[in-house]
Structure formats: structure tokens, C-alpha cells
């Protein structure tokens with residue numbers, strides 16, 4: 429989860445979003461592990477790997493040296509507790525940037541354009557920063573409604589990948605956590621134009 433490495437020492441592709449999970453704190457990772465251990469074992473053949481862009485895993489080690497931020501999210505004393513929680517849920521656990529930030533040539537998300545939209549196949553993630561080209565008009569209440577119902581302020585519903593993120597990710601969260609995310613998206617995230 430933190431280093432993108434299997435128990436055998438093999439490097440994973442960042443399609444498994446460990447560059448975000450590396451920011452999770454010890455206790456949450458321990459809880460995840462404990463929960464996974466409780467699941468019944470199921471015999472099922474693994475899916476074939478579909479990534480064709482990179483054939484070798486060797487260069488991944490080098491990339492990770494350059495790109496991977498190690499350790500938990502640094503504390504920001506400027507943030508109140510709710511905003512800090514929102515930031516943690518968005519940047520680490522929720523890994524929103526994995527689909528909403530553009531990537532560079534080696535597949536890493538580009539910090540300068542964080543959450544400003546990606547053109548990833550097959551489902552591009554739109555600009556969700558509070559910029560005029562993104563969601564500047566969304567209020568904290570709009571965000572809360574979206575995170576629980578997948579409904580945008582103009583009454584549209586998102587489907588596909590984002591529908592799943594809401595259904596399995598943000599809708600089951602507590603009201604307090606959804607509010608923390610909502611405030612972070614409105615007050616914390618830097619407005620950025622489309623890349």
C-alpha cells in the first residue's frame with residue numbers, strides 16, 4: 429500500500445493507486461488489513477494484465493524513486509480539523525486525483541494540475557477544482573448532495589466509474605466525513621484551469 433511492492437519484492441504499476449495510499453496513516457492501514465483478513469477466501473483465477481504500454485517492471489523502481497512521496501501526509505497547521513480530515517480523505521484514501529489529475533509521460537499525476545481534469549481512457553475525469561473551468565459554482569451543500577446521491581446541482585446523475593465511487597465510496601461514509609470532503613473541495617483545493 430505504501431511502497432507499491434509485492435511481498436516478493438516485485439514493483440506494481442501505479443494503476444494500483446499506491447502513490448495516494450502512501451499518504452494513509454498507520455492506523456487506517458492496520459484497520460484495512462484487519463478487515464481484509466476477515467473476508468472469506470475465494471478461489472478465482474486472476475484477470476490477465478491489460479497494461480501494454482510498459483512491458484518491464486525494472487524502470488518502475490527508478491520512477492518510484494523520483495515520484496513517490498514517502499510517508500503520511502504532512503500536517504498543515506493552518507487547517508482546522510475538519511479541513512485536514514477532508515484533505516486526507518481526498519488525497520490519500522479517496523485518491524480522487526488518480527482519475528481527476530492529468531498524467532505525465534511516465535504515468536505519474538502532475539501536481540501542478542492536481543484535480544484539474546484528466547483525459548484518461550475510457551472515462552476522462554473532469555476538472556473538479558473550484559475554478560471557473562471546473563466547479564467554482566458548487567457550494568458545500570452541493571458537494572454533500574453529490575457525495576451521497578451522485579447528483580450534480582443541475583440535476584444530472586454521474587454513472588460509470590464515478591457512480592461507483594459514490595455508491596461504494598462516499599455514500600457509505602458518515603455525514604461528518606462527507607462534509608469534511610465537501611469543505612475541502614470548496615475551501616481547500618486550489619482553483620486550477622483545465623490543463
Ligand code: HEC
Pocket residue numbers: 517518522523524525526527528551552553554555556574580585586587588589590593598
Ligand atoms: C476511478 C476513477 C475516479 C475516481 C477515483 C474519482 N472520480 Fe470523480 N469522476 C470520474 C469520472 C470518469 C467522472 C465523469 C463522470 C460523468 O461525466 O458521468 C467523474 C465525475 C466527478 C464529478 C462531477 C463533475 C462534473 O463536472 O459534473 C465530481 C464532482 C467528482 N467526480 C468528484 C470526485 C471526488 C471528490 C473523488 C474522490 C472522492 C472522485 N471524484 C474520485 C472518475 C473518478
